[in-house]
Amino acid sequence: MVEIIVLAIYALLILYTLSQLNHWLKLISHGVLLRAIVDVLYILFALLPIGGCYLSDGTLKNAMTGNGNIWLGFLVYFGMCLVFFHIIRFFVWIFSHSHHKDDQATRKKHPWAGLFVLFMCVLVSLSLTTYGTINAHKIHTVKYNVTLSKKTAARGKLKIVLISDLHLDTNTYEEQLRAMVREINRQNADIVVIAGDTFSGSYSAVRDPDTYETILKGIRSRQGVYAVYGNHDVEEKLLCGFNVSRKRPMRSAGMEEFMTKAGITPLDDKTVFINGAQIVGRLDGEQTGTDSAKRASIASLTGSLDTKMPVLVIEHEPTDFKNLSSCGVDLVLSGHTHAGQFFPCTVAMPFISQNAYGLKSIHGVYSIVTSGAGYYGPPIRIGTHSEIAVINLNY
Template identity: 40%
Template sequence: MSSWGKFFRKKRFRIIVGAIYTLLAVSMLIGFFLPHGRYERLFKIIGYYWLGISLYEIIALMIALLIRFIILHTRFATREIWGRRRTLFFSGLISATLALSICLYGVVNAHHIRTTNYEVSINKKAGHLKDLNICLIADLHMGYNIGVEHITQMVDKINATKPDLVVIAGDIFDNEYDALDHPDELIKQFKRIKSKYGLFAVYGNHDIEEHILAGFTFGEGKQEADPRMDQFLKKANIKNLRDESVVIDNSFTLYGRPDYNKPGKGIKQRKTPSECTQSLDHSKPIIMIDHEPKELEEKSKAGVDLDLGGHTHDGQAFPANIITNIVWENACGHIKKGHMHSIVTSGVGIFGPFIRVATKAEICSIKVHFK
């Protein structure tokens, strides 16, 4: 132990460790100022992972210091056995090991997309339809972290559910279109999706061109989607609904809302739920896509039968999922508000570090029964 202590106290070792730590800490900032390219991608990805590791390093260090305090201030151990220097060493070792273990689990967990099944009933007739199989996806965040491999896995999972309708509830992109690794290949993957009635989507708060650093927006952008994002959806056969509805197979109505905070080009203020549904045929089932799961009471009163959303990521990584459950009436999963069903997905992708702890990446297969 003493030899290790001498090694750690060497000036050369401290300089090397300090330089590596500083590079990791400022990697996201470096990537922010670099021009688009491989080095920008590299530094941003490193920075995202560093954010995740730092979060759990802080949590793990707090746990380790608590253990050290208990050891030093109880009758179960003496200071001769657990001296201050030794406990300090083991506190750091425990915190580093715990943080890295959690992050490694989080990375593996985030890469594995699961299928969550729901079954709901709507007390309305839907033309000749008795049942409808909807596949809900959201929060793909295609960009620096989410690329062809993850989307290919997603498409395979979607097709395995044999959907009648595929719904994408926002945050398809991760703000920067240039962050896509292979746009043409991604489009090919979306075109592989087999759906009887097609693919419909709405934009979320990240489907606009913005410069973001560690979750904060810089610069005064137009808060509009990059025109290439719109073209991407058209090429991928995805119909983007912007405060508009479509009647499908003369059986049910699908309504797509722009994002609550960032509605995008040409929409200064989106319609209220009652304005959305006032001209719709209420004898037919009304299904609404809304990125953020807000205004559930208002939607129910406006006649919406099924509300589909995302945005929350279910907190993505513990302990954030505790906060989301406090903030959102339906942070993830299924609840019923009056006659209306609200289903919120934790999402396919991630925001920031490619880590999920105590949450899951998912697609949702929703079996809808009609009267």
Template identity: 35%
Template sequence: MAALFLAPFYLAVCFYVLNWMLKWMAVCNNIFALAAFRYGFSALYILTATTLLSSFLIKKPDGLHRTLKHISNLWLGTFLYALIGIGIADFIRILLYFSPLADASWFHSKLMFAATGFFTGVLILFFSFYGFFHAKKLYTTTWNISSAKSCSGHDTLKIALIADLHLGYNTDEIFLKRLVKRINKLQPDLIIVAGDTFDNDFHAIKHPQKCASILSALKSTYGTYCCYGNHDLDEAILAGFTFGGQKENADERFEQFFHDAGMTLLDDEVRLIKNHFYLIGRKDPARCKKLISEKERLTPNQLTQHLDKSKPILIIDHQPKELSLLADAGADLILGGHTHNGQLFPGNLLLPLMWENPYGLLKKGNAYSVVTSGAGVWGPNMRLGTKSEICLVKMQFHS
């Protein structure tokens, strides 16, 4: 219902952007003012703007479907910055119109109008191209924390944390190979994949066996552990909105992929790793609500009540919620993702309004929360003001 409600608004802003683009191009060259060009450009614009719908409806042939998905993802990011750029330019124009400068001859000149359009267009293209290529670059972020507990055999535990791979249209085998190489170079003791490995569509992964094989090359002392995220189920999505309601069961291919990739799935499960520390993986609350067969996830106290709390307790929880409850239940380290740190500016500025720890490191009681911005991207295959990252958490213990 939300998608249908927002559709008229989307069409309105699409027309708003198209209208200003045609006006600016028309003053640059007479060719752009010709009816044939305006109709042709408008048709191409409409086809691109509606790839959100056409990629949802057209599933076959697979090559066409994937092409439409790639175009729609590129379109989403570019359109966002087109709307922001044109909106700011239009707002400044309105302010100047009601100022004394409105009477100046340059304000009404053709050259000034063309220059405004050109400058706005260059900025839109720059941010779009930068965002696209920046999303492909992997960073390593290191967080140093300390614990009053001791950990048998370790003064420091090195944990490689990744999340939000969103395997499929935006994350391919080339990116995964670089990711695995970077993680292995860190020589971690433990590797954590904190949810949203998938992108709501197993079919979106062009070569699932090859991707699983690449990820199986991850190396660490204690192995690779993962939990589910809200996107780790198969469901129809149109412009970010899900359709179809609840599903009876989860897609078994997801769990099989984890097995083939050498990852141990913890779904409201506790593991005592070599008698050194506890590792707990939580169910995702949003995923539980969408699957009829899923039980409600256990509370933090239910997960930790029978544990030896003199040992370090590490918890993987995709969405960084219930931090106080987890800390009170004895957690020493809470590892998550989900937020992407907003992925695209200005989203990263708004996240603190919604999340206690939208990104980075936060001390909560005796526990630390570490939230990664994610290794992959969701929706627009761009990043601006954020980064695709691997987090290296160095947890120091008192001996």
């Protein structure tokens, strides 16, 4: 059902934008050659995400997926520009009391006005896509200070670097990974935490796993690098970014081997003890990636812990705060939301997630959500940044 819905929405978006292209081009030239060339090129671009979804694993599939992601970013803004133009034109028509016949006559008299509208829509869409791509590849650093009421006999301090949502795939930019590792190492952290979605639904889509393993293995911290898996750390079938797998996606051996070679320790419903703090890693609630359809409850994971001591949870999706609070959890480290990644998703995300981004206290539990160090689908960020989060925790 999801597959049909996604295909239908995508087809409607393509038909709408293509019909608008033909409409404005027809005002410029009554010949069919120009429109035929545009139609063929547009359909070829439109087929990129389809091929990325349905072709068998290989170079062609990865190429179509990577270029299809860029195309999707452009398509979103091109469609928005066209809709925005029609809204403006509608209100101008109302306020000027224009008639349809007069409007038609004006367009026939000034056909180049149509070309200008089309040119501006394409220009704005390309500009936003280009800016978003450049912005997405810059790593920023944000810092948080959190003090817990719980006290321990140990050191009482923990410096954490939180990263998430690397989404390693065909659109991964190698220098961005290197810049991220350099910035992490500057922090001289006690521990580095990866809060899920290291991959983007396919290990075969990782363009250069050996190089990426070497880069990530260069991360330095006093107490190690720990991670949880996210909802895209599985082998899934993605159509325009949506999971349309018929079977429950599972994690591949390649993904697990990658983590080992990169020096990253996954915490699959497991706990580590560092500097007097108890750090619990949870499997993802949406896709466990294992034979088990459900992950362990937070109650079972914390049942043997001393809740008088600090309890930290690494949870890919920022959710389940009531249960976390009732089980004595103090701080939850998450990703998943990308802070919306690009407009207009940035506007919608705060209504979807209990914590879309940053530091919040929810049901007495501190929640820190990072926007992620990578990007999902379109490799663009508008209104957000790719980042690492540095957390100075005191207890």
